[in-house]
Every structure is written in structure tokens, then in C-alpha cells.
Amino acid sequence: MRARKVLVATVAVLLAATTTAGAATTSSQHDAGRFDRPRQGFAPASTTLREGEPGDVGLDKQPIRDAEQFLKSWTQPDASGHPHFSGAVGLLAHDGVVVDRYAVGGALRYADANGTELPPGQQVPMRDDTIFDLASISKLFTSITALQLVDEGKLDVNSPVVRYLPDFGVHGKQDVTIEQLLTHTSGFDADPTPSLWEGYPDIPSRRKAVLDSPLKNAPGSTYLYSDLNMLTLGFVVEKLTGQPLDQVVHDRITTPLGMADTGYNPPASKLGRVAATEYESDPPRGLVRGQVHDENAWSLGGVAGHAGVFSTASDLAVLCQTILNGGSYRGHRILRPDTVEKMLTNYNERFPDDSHGLGFELDQPWYMGALSSPVTAGHTGFTGTTLVIDPESRSFALLLTNRVHPTREWGSINTARQVWATSLAKAMAVRPVVGRDAWYAGPGDNATVTLSTPPLTSRSGSLHASFHAFVDTEGPSDPLQLESSVDGVNWQPVSLHATGPGAPAGSVTLLSGHGHRAWWQVSADVPATGVTTLRWRYATDANYTGRGISLDGVKVTERGRTVLDGERNPSSLTSSGWQLSAR
Incomplete structure (x- = not known):
């Protein structure tokens, strides 16, 4: 593996320091609630989430309350005649304490693509346990399963994809590596062309179309975010495990971590808790609720490497804390600490605005807000979902919205993403050097x-x-x-x-x-x-x-x-x- 500059002071620690009792990863009480006291290393693997108030860990509640009011205002119509999103669920955690849960607006609100509101008795409000279509946050689950195979010695990130999927090697793709899939530097175009649901009659032909997709750029020459990378990586995971991707995620991530509301194709028994997404006429799906919104993932049966996972804020909080703990939660280890470190290390130094670890995006202020730093990790989803993990403060911010309900045309929610993450940063203290203020x-x-x-x-x-x-x-x-x-x-x-x-x-x-x-x-x-x-x-x-x-x-x-x-x-x-x- 080529040498790289490791940007993550908080996670670039000796493996022993993350596993030995009393090592530097142990949290110091006087660092809780401090933005100016960056932590070193992972949180203790024994850290489990508990409910609390901002003041329990030295946070100022006012920035958080102000952000709640901002989210509430964005569920109300503005000058455009419609809100920015139908509803939202937010969760903030610091130092192992969930300091805020906030649900506002509607999980189901509209009857058609024009924004005609359902009668009040037919609407469904957002709740803490609302289940969301995560869209591209699903890519993190695919990345984790791939890195688990790396831990087991079954997958080498430096090897070409054709080593595991020989049929992938057409159209000059023989040199594309697993690492390039994980960091979006493979050379693929952004999406399959034509789209899988339009251009091919069945799932086998759609899967073949992914493997046959040509490159737009030479491997390693360009950063271009592409669903094809994670679609391909999902196929690699299935080939090496001999199981479909949804089963792999269930067995290797959600079951060990107790994420009972996380998975693909949620059962009908949970439909009442699922946030609605778009009202679609092309393809003619009507109101999409309980099925994956992404059309390419839908055409593959709802299970794909780039999209398809549904989850709740509570389940995602467990995943975030697992990353902060170095890959372990409640005694269940899903990744080695040094592998988590690779997820949080920038492999894209040649592309300064597109920092990326093996799975996570890094240092993206457009949605990480004031939590953004060279070591901050996260991902977003097209449906309106956001996950931000800040190892230096051992914090994370989750904002789950159904911003495509009833239509994707109502605009960007990036400001809300920033406001929510920034509220947690501003709730932490920067103490004066001298004097009281x-x-x-x-x-x-x-x-x-x-x-x-x-x-x-x-x-x-x-x-x-x-x-x-x-x-x-x-x-x-x-x-x-x-x-x-x-x-x-x-x-x-x-x-x-x-x-x-x-x-x-x-x-x-x-x-x-x-x-x-x-x-x-x-x-x-x-x-x-x-x-x-x-x-x-x-x-x-x-x-x-x-x-x-x-x-x-x-x-x-x-x-x-x-x-x-x-x-x-x-x-x-x-x-x-x-x-x-x-x-």
C-alpha cells in the first residue's frame, strides 16, 4: 500500500492504544463539552449510548433549541408556497450521551406530486422511531461489509476488481481496484446509462449492465461520485460471501449491533412507521412508501450496494457510536480498530475538495457545518438524510428528512443540514485562555x-x-x-x-x-x-x-x-x- 499522510490525529493511533485499558483513548471528564479540547484516539470500546440532557455533558442547550426551531420553520410553507421538507427527525449525541431527539412535521403528508395535503386524519406525524429510506447512506453499509472481508483476509483493497469479478474487466476496467471503488476514483460516470430500470428487462440483465459499464475517466485520475462504484462493490461482497447483500448486512452489521429497524425492503408490519418519499409518474409508481426511492435500486429488487437501506435515528446512533468506539459496541466487534482508522483516513489527497476514506466522506462543510474538519466523517442521502461523525469531540449529528415527499423539485436542504450539525459544535465550549470571558x-x-x-x-x-x-x-x-x-x-x-x-x-x-x-x-x-x-x-x-x-x-x-x-x-x-x- 502506498504511503499516505494520515490526517486523523484522533484516530491515527497505535492499535494498542485503542484496545488496552487505561490507554490514551480513555475519555477525560474535563474534556467533555469542549470544542477546544480535541480528543485523541477512539472512545473506549465499552462506551454505550445513554439518554441525557445537554448540560449533563457540559453543553449549552440554546444552540440546539435554536436549531430545533429552524427545522420546525422549514416544515412550514414559505414564499414558494411549500415547505423545504415534509418532516424531520434529528438526533445529537456527545461523549456517549444522546443530548437531543427532535421530531417535527409529517412522515406522510401529501396525496400527490403537486403538494395537495391529505386530510389531517390521514396524515402521519414524524416520531422518534420513524423509519427512513437512507438512500446513499446505504453505501456505508456496503463499505463496512467489504472491509469486514478485508479483516478476514478475503479481500484486498489494492487488488483489481477483476480478481473477484472476472466479468468486470471489459471496456478497459482491468486495472480498477477495490480501493478506487471505495473512494470514487475508479473512473466511472456518475450513474448507469441508460438507467437500469429503463434500459433492461430483468434483474440479471441489469446486474450485467453494471459489470459492463464503461469508464468515463482513467482509473485513479479523477474523483467522480458514482453509484456504479458501490453497485459493483456490493456484487463483490455477494461473490465472496455467497449470500445476497441484504443477508450479509443483516448477519454482519444489524444483528450484532441490535439495529432491529435497519435493513432493506421493510416488512409490511412496519409500513405505518415508514416516512413517505416521492409521488412518481415516471416510472409510474405512485406514492412511494416502504419501497426504496432510488429507481435503479428498486429495479434490482430493493437491494443494491448504493441504496436500499431503511433505518431509524436510534439505530443509526448505534452505528455512529460503533465507529467512535473503533468498531465495537456492547461487546460486539464488527470491524478492527485499524480498519475503522482506514475508513476515517483521507485517501484522496490529490483531490483536495473531495476527501474520502474507505467508505466515509471527510471534511465536507456543505453538510457537516461547523463540525467539519479534516477528520470529520459522514454521508448524505438523496431522500434528505444526513450522518456526521466528529471523532475529535466524540460527537455525531443525525438529520433524517423526507425532503423528496412529495417531489424532489422542492429544492436543497443543505442549509438545514449545516444548521443541525453546527448547533452541536456551538453547544460545545471554547473556554477563554485568560480571565472569565x-x-x-x-x-x-x-x-x-x-x-x-x-x-x-x-x-x-x-x-x-x-x-x-x-x-x-x-x-x-x-x-x-x-x-x-x-x-x-x-x-x-x-x-x-x-x-x-x-x-x-x-x-x-x-x-x-x-x-x-x-x-x-x-x-x-x-x-x-x-x-x-x-x-x-x-x-x-x-x-x-x-x-x-x-x-x-x-x-x-x-x-x-x-x-x-x-x-x-x-x-x-x-x-x-x-x-x-x-x-
Whole structure:
């Protein structure tokens, strides 16, 4: 296996450290509820989920309550005349505690594709135990079963697929590897063309069409998310186990973990708990409920490597905690710790915006929100489902919606995905470095906030500014700057020097970045003659924000003489969009 840079400080640990009692993976109580204290290694394998309140693990409940209200608002019609989604179930967990469950809206709400609401007596509300079509989150189950075979020595991720499926080797695919299927770098186009349900008369011909699919790009040359990768991997799993994929998932994942409501093709006895999806006329399926929404998976009998799994928030919570535990839950191990590490290690360094482990997507702020970091893992589903696992805080966020009910045309729910994950990040504390509070700003998209000194008089021609900064933003497009002005109108950037984990090297005028979760010590020498005003300006673009920025210990000196001490006298600073916060 070629050498790779392992981005995951929290999971790139020695195997012994994840299995030996008293090792570094043991959770420290003082780290609970802290966003600025990233954990090392996996959680203890003995960690089991329990119900609790945010305050039980040091979380602030208000960001979570605010996110609940946001989800509720999105189940109500807006200016478009319809809501963003019919209903949702959200679950948040931190340090082994389920701190929030929230159900809102309808599991069954509409009678047709036009959004005609059913009579109230025929509607079905969302509940904690509503069963959702997970869509592409199903890919995680296929990936796990494949990696279980790796653990057993039956599958080698570096081997070509043709070693296991000889018929796959047509159209120049002989060099495509199992790893490339898992990381979406095989070269496949996004979907089968023509679609399986339209172009082929039966399941055998559809399966053959998958194996016969040509490549769009050379293997390993491009990242392109493709259902064909997981369809193929599902066939590999079936070939090596001698069982259909649904049976493999049942025997190797859901039964050991006690995920009783998870599987393909839910039985009729559970139909009343299943969230409806789309009203389809092409193909003419009518209202889809209890059958997989994805047409290609439907054409394969509801069992496919890329889609088809149904589950609840509670069952998925067990799967998330299993990953945080390094592959084990309640004494049942489904993966070795070093194999889980491979799921959480970036194999796509050549494609910076498309970080991917062996199964999980990594560092995707468009749905991970402020939980996003180089080590954060997750996946989404077309039906409106989202799973985010943050090993550094031992947390996860689940948001399950039926956003395609009654139609897929009602738009994106990515903002809701971000808001829900971000609420958990903001519920965790970033404690001040000095004193009882620090200046905090988390302004959201398309915003600018400033924190300014009064006019400062310099006698020597130079001022020295120093401060601590906790910077968690989208990246360079959402920077923090220190600026100076002699007239309060025209501002000039000031060069900064920062030290600490993840800090930029050398002299910079912009501070940005996410995922390091550590305070930086920052200093600057400011050319100043006569009267000079300083301000800290944080500006965001139209997309994505991190948890925000905190400033602490702000101080300005001149040749050792204190000109401004923001810690002792915070009222000397003028805030526009910043607030003093103890967390």
C-alpha cells in the first residue's frame, strides 16, 4: 500500500492504544463539552449510548433549541408556497450521551406530486422511531461489509476488481481496484446509462449492465461520485460471501449491533412507521412508501450496494457510536480498530475538495457545518438524510428528512443540514485562555463584524499588538484581519505572526482555517505615527461558516508601556457583532 499522510490525529493511533485499558483513548471528564479540547484516539470500546440532557455533558442547550426551531420553520410553507421538507427527525449525541431527539412535521403528508395535503386524519406525524429510506447512506453499509472481508483476509483493497469479478474487466476496467471503488476514483460516470430500470428487462440483465459499464475517466485520475462504484462493490461482497447483500448486512452489521429497524425492503408490519418519499409518474409508481426511492435500486429488487437501506435515528446512533468506539459496541466487534482508522483516513489527497476514506466522506462543510474538519466523517442521502461523525469531540449529528415527499423539485436542504450539525459544535465550549470571558463572533454567511480600539497615541512610531485567537472558519474565504487606520475611514491590513497547532507559517495578513481546534498566540508590530485605531474584522462569504472566532487577552503596548489592556478593561473595545462569552 502506498504511503499516505494520515490526517486523523484522533484516530491515527497505535492499535494498542485503542484496545488496552487505561490507554490514551480513555475519555477525560474535563474534556467533555469542549470544542477546544480535541480528543485523541477512539472512545473506549465499552462506551454505550445513554439518554441525557445537554448540560449533563457540559453543553449549552440554546444552540440546539435554536436549531430545533429552524427545522420546525422549514416544515412550514414559505414564499414558494411549500415547505423545504415534509418532516424531520434529528438526533445529537456527545461523549456517549444522546443530548437531543427532535421530531417535527409529517412522515406522510401529501396525496400527490403537486403538494395537495391529505386530510389531517390521514396524515402521519414524524416520531422518534420513524423509519427512513437512507438512500446513499446505504453505501456505508456496503463499505463496512467489504472491509469486514478485508479483516478476514478475503479481500484486498489494492487488488483489481477483476480478481473477484472476472466479468468486470471489459471496456478497459482491468486495472480498477477495490480501493478506487471505495473512494470514487475508479473512473466511472456518475450513474448507469441508460438507467437500469429503463434500459433492461430483468434483474440479471441489469446486474450485467453494471459489470459492463464503461469508464468515463482513467482509473485513479479523477474523483467522480458514482453509484456504479458501490453497485459493483456490493456484487463483490455477494461473490465472496455467497449470500445476497441484504443477508450479509443483516448477519454482519444489524444483528450484532441490535439495529432491529435497519435493513432493506421493510416488512409490511412496519409500513405505518415508514416516512413517505416521492409521488412518481415516471416510472409510474405512485406514492412511494416502504419501497426504496432510488429507481435503479428498486429495479434490482430493493437491494443494491448504493441504496436500499431503511433505518431509524436510534439505530443509526448505534452505528455512529460503533465507529467512535473503533468498531465495537456492547461487546460486539464488527470491524478492527485499524480498519475503522482506514475508513476515517483521507485517501484522496490529490483531490483536495473531495476527501474520502474507505467508505466515509471527510471534511465536507456543505453538510457537516461547523463540525467539519479534516477528520470529520459522514454521508448524505438523496431522500434528505444526513450522518456526521466528529471523532475529535466524540460527537455525531443525525438529520433524517423526507425532503423528496412529495417531489424532489422542492429544492436543497443543505442549509438545514449545516444548521443541525453546527448547533452541536456551538453547544460545545471554547473556554477563554485568560480571565472569565473572551470576545466571540459567529456571524453566519455574508456578514462582517468588527472589534475596534479607541484612537491610540504612539510616540515611537510603532505599536505592538498581541492577542489569543481561536479560529474556526470555512477557510481563506472567511478571514480574520487586523487593520489600522489614522482617520477611522481608510484601513490598512497589519501583518500577523501566529503560533500554535494549525497556525499559518510566517507573516500573514489573514487568519483562517478549520479543524485544528486550538488557540493561537498572535502578535503584530503596527506602524503608527500620532493617533492610530486598530480593529479586528471578520468577514464571511455566501457559503458555509465554521463555529466562529474568539479573541482573548487583547493588549497593545509601546516599548513595554501598556497602551490598551482589553482583558482588564473590555469596555475600551467597541464591538459591532462581537460579544463577550465565557464559552
